[in-house]
Amino acid sequence: MSTVLLLGATSDMAVAIARKMAAQGNNIQLASRNAARLAPLQSDLKVRYNIDCTVHEFDATDFNLHLSFFESLPVKPDITICVFGYMSDNKVAGQEWQESAKIINSNYTGAVSILNIVANYYAEKKSGVIVGVSSVAGERGRQSNYIYGSAKAGFTAYLSGLRNSMHQYGVNVITVLPGFVYTKMTADLKLPPLLTATPEVVADAVASAIKNKKNVIYVKWMWRWIMLTIKTIPEGFFKKLRL
Amino acid sequence: MKKKIANWGNYPVMESDEQLFSFDDQLQKLVKESDHFIPRGNGRCYGDASLSEQTISTLKYDKVLSFDTKNGVLECQSGLTFDKILEFIVPKGWFLPVTPGTKFITVGGAVGSDVHGKNHHVDGSFSNHIVEMELILSDGSTIICSSIQHADLFEATCGGMGLTGLIIRIKFRLKKIETSYIKQKQIKAQNLDEVIRLFDEYSHYTYSVAWIDCLKKGEHFGRSILILGEHAKVDELPEKFKIDPLKLPAKKSIPFPINLPSWVLNSFTVKLFNFLYYGKNFKREIKNVVSYEPFFYPLDAILNWNRGYGKKGFIQYQFVLPLESKQGLIEILHRISDAGLGSFLAVLKVFGKQESMISFPTEGYTLALDFPVRDGLFEFLDELDNIVLKYGGRLYMSKDARMKPEVLQAGYPRLNDFKKIVDQYNPKRKIRSVQSDRLLTPQL
Numbered sequence: 001m002s003t004v005l006l007l008g009a010t011s012d013m014a015v016a017i018a019r020k021m022a023a024q025g026n027n028i029q030l031a032s033r034n035a036a037r038l039a040p041l042q043s044d045l046k047v048r049y050n051i052d053c054t055v056h057e058f059d060a061t062d063f064n065l066h067l068s069f070f071e072s073l074p075v076k077p078d079i080t081i082c083v084f085g086y087m088s089d090n091k092v093a094g095q096e097w098q099e100s101a102k103i104i105n106s107n108y109t110g111a112v113s114i115l116n117i118v119a120n121y122y123a124e125k126k127s128g129v130i131v132g133v134s135s136v137a138g139e140r141g142r143q144s145n146y147i148y149g150s151a152k153a154g155f156t157a158y159l160s161g162l163r164n165s166m167h168q169y170g171v172n173v174i175t176v177l178p179g180f181v182y183t184k185m186t187a188d189l190k191l192p193p194l195l196t197a198t199p200e201v202v203a204d205a206v207a208s209a210i211k212n213k214k215n216v217i218y219v220k221w222m223w224r225w226i227m228l229t230i231k232t233i234p235e236g237f238f239k240k241l242r243l
Numbered sequence: 244m245k246k247k248i249a250n251w252g253n254y255p256v257m258e259s260d261e262q263l264f265s266f267d268d269q270l271q272k273l274v275k276e277s278d279h280f281i282p283r284g285n286g287r288c289y290g291d292a293s294l295s296e297q298t299i300s301t302l303k304y305d306k307v308l309s310f311d312t313k314n315g316v317l318e319c320q321s322g323l324t325f326d327k328i329l330e331f332i333v334p335k336g337w338f339l340p341v342t343p344g345t346k347f348i349t350v351g352g353a354v355g356s357d358v359h360g361k362n363h364h365v366d367g368s369f370s371n372h373i374v375e376m377e378l379i380l381s382d383g384s385t386i387i388c389s390s391i392q393h394a395d396l397f398e399a400t401c402g403g404m405g406l407t408g409l410i411i412r413i414k415f416r417l418k419k420i421e422t423s424y425i426k427q428k429q430i431k432a433q434n435l436d437e438v439i440r441l442f443d444e445y446s447h448y449t450y451s452v453a454w455i456d457c458l459k460k461g462e463h464f465g466r467s468i469l470i471l472g473e474h475a476k477v478d479e480l481p482e483k484f485k486i487d488p489l490k491l492p493a494k495k496s497i498p499f500p501i502n503l504p505s506w507v508l509n510s511f512t513v514k515l516f517n518f519l520y521y522g523k524n525f526k527r528e529i530k531n532v533v534s535y536e537p538f539f540y541p542l543d544a545i546l547n548w549n550r551g552y553g554k555k556g557f558i559q560y561q562f563v564l565p566l567e568s569k570q571g572l573i574e575i576l577h578r579i580s581d582a583g584l585g586s587f588l589a590v591l592k593v594f595g596k597q598e599s600m601i602s603f604p605t606e607g608y609t610l611a612l613d614f615p616v617r618d619g620l621f622e623f624l625d626e627l628d629n630i631v632l633k634y635g636g637r638l639y640m641s642k643d644a645r646m647k648p649e650v651l652q653a654g655y656p657r658l659n660d661f662k663k664i665v666d667q668y669n670p671k672r673k674i675r676s677v678q679s680d681r682l683l684t685p686q687l
């Protein structure tokens with residue numbers, strides 16, 4: 001039985017991943033800024049899956065506390081899944097630095113800060129799995145979403161380098177690119193069903209990527225080809241598109 | 244953004260702004276900021292009870308809060324669905340105290356409609372098993388109620404179609420089981436008289452329901468198959484099941500691909516019934532041991548079977564008549580078979596005694612069948628309503644999308660008490676549905 005640390009545990013995707021990992025018999029550590037919100041999920045996981053589950057206060061953007069957070073965990077996790085992130089209107093973020101900073105810190109800086117700590121621990125132990133949920137938005141910047149996209153691009157590059165450096169220690173690093181996901185955040189959008197995953201499908205993909213020691217996964221296979229196509233569009237043409 | 248929603252009958256379809264929430268503070272904010280809404284569970288009621296231009300969906304609010312495995316008491320958030328509950332209670336030797344014919348409903352919806360199952364004559368409806376529940380009222384305040392605490396609110400919430408407030412948390416008692424299997428007995432009845440006699444003869448069985456052929460006339464008018472069941476004890480199981488007596492059924496379901504013209508579904512059910520009824524191996528009575536899944540949820544195996552009634556949707560018509568009104572049942576069945584508008588199969592069940600303010604079940608015969616929406620249907624159903632009322636019966640709001648307010652008023656003698664409580668806890672009817680606008684508002 002392994003212990004799984006879930007960083008950012010209040011999103012629909014996090015709930016689905018927590019349930020999937022718990023269903024496989026893992027103990028779960030739920031970490032989030034608003035720990036009080038996690039009590040129902042904690043009881044849910046314990047009752048439904050007969051596993052142990054603890055709740056921890058964790059703020060991705062409060063970098064100074066990351067080390068003490070990790071050190072205070074009662075049991076060190078075997079698997080760390082980084083699910084937190086923050087997206088908001090690109091226009092607003094373009095006008096207000098506070099908003100941009102929040103996007104960058106939640107999606108990139110905060111993730112680097114905590115995963116450095118986890119990675120150092122895993123390197124020393126010579127075992128462990130790190131999963132980072134990044135985004136296809138990080139594959140190429142688009143006018144509608146480039147502040148979020150650039151932070152995720154940074155995160156994707158970080159995960160790629162981390163994977164490279166952790167390989168020698170037998171630590172597996174997985175990048176998850178979900179594409180569109182049906183969540184409370186996207187409930188108002190009309191999403192193309194073929195390209196959109198439910199949180200449960202994302203959770204299944206994460207669990208199987210861990211089991212099969214994958215490197216980079218697109219939850220819906222089509223995204224790999226879509227992003228490949230988007231990345232090959234010449235910049236001179238791309239910059240004229242309204243994307 | 245608005246999206247198109249409908250309940251199980253696909254009638255009516257409407258644009259609605261559906262809001263989701265996961266946490267109490269989010270819900271509080273939604274309720275306070277909304278000018279009106281109706282709580283919505285999994286949309287398995289057939290008509291317009293959980294429809295409105297603004298709905299608050301509980302589907303992401305689905306956590307188990309506690310489970311006392313010794314005494315069989317479960318506490319959960321209202322958006323948790325029965326299929327998920329079965330997955331963890333059955334292996335621990337517990338079962339739902341009452342379940343409708345589908346497991347894809349939320350606990351909140353089970354209370355809102357005060358659902359009944361095949362065991363109504365023995366165990367009553369769902370509300371009979373509630374220890375307590377907590378609601379959020381239209382002003383955003385929360386309140387705990389039970390049969391002894393704020394009993395008026397409790398009574399009006401059970402079967403109250405979401406109109407008193409949004410149920411957030413429910414604590415209810417489960418039923419102890421030794422195995423996940425059902426000892427089933429199926430008996431063929433030649434006609435209506437016989438099936439009614441059989442219901443009586445087998446009333447000691449925990450579960451009973453009959454499939455009845457609505458079209459047959461003459462000597463075989465009302466021919467049926469009575470289905471009886473008991474939770475099997477370990478020593479009643481065939482050897483191969485004894486290894487894992489609380490085993491969960493394998494998950495399998497076939498999606499129903501597209502909307503079909505309604506005769507396709509009807510001819511399928513005709514064939515199915517005839518197969519069971521006339522099948523060579525089918526003696527008058529058969530007994531076997533089956534998993535709970537096919538016994539309680541035969542229709543769930545075909546996801547979206549409701550699409551089989553075509554694009555225009557259908558109405559499920561369900562009424563109950565007092566026991567002394569057998570004549571009414573005969574009259575209605577004749578009308579249905581003469582009109583030829585309805586489905587071929589109907590479900591017949593005998594309810595036990597129940598005193599309640601607004602819940603549907605009351606002692607008597609209840610019949611449910613489907614009518615694809617088409618010209619002339621609503622006029623025909625109005626005529627049926629009159630017969631139902633003439634014999635002292637009533638209709639099930641959870642299936643309804645068209646009844647007139649007078650029909651509700653005449654069928655539910657305590658309707659005015661109900662309205663008073665709704666007005667007290669939900670002033671100005673901030674919580675309202677298309678159905679409540681149709682049925683309750685005109686008399687204000």
Ligand SMILES: Cc1cc2nc3c(=O)[nH]c(=O)nc-3n(C[C@H](O)[C@H](O)[C@H](O)COP(=O)(O)OP(=O)(O)OC[C@H]3O[C@@H](n4cnc5c(N)ncnc54)[C@H](O)[C@@H]3O)c2cc1C
Pocket residue numbers: 250251281282283284285286287288289292293301321322342343344345347348349350351352353354355356357358359360403404405406408409410411542641642
């Ligand atoms: C195949 C099939 C078989 C069925 N068999 C039976 C049967 O045997 N017996 C029976 O009784 N019913 C039966 N039903 C009907 C079904 O059980 C009820 O309509 C049930 O209420 C549906 O629950 P839901 O979660 O889908 O809620 P919805 O359909 O979304 O809502 C139903 C009602 O409950 C209210 N409600 C939902 N959640 C809350 C909440 N949290 N707080 C307050 N109010 C709420 C809604 O406002 C609405 O009035 C059947 C339905 C189907 C599709």
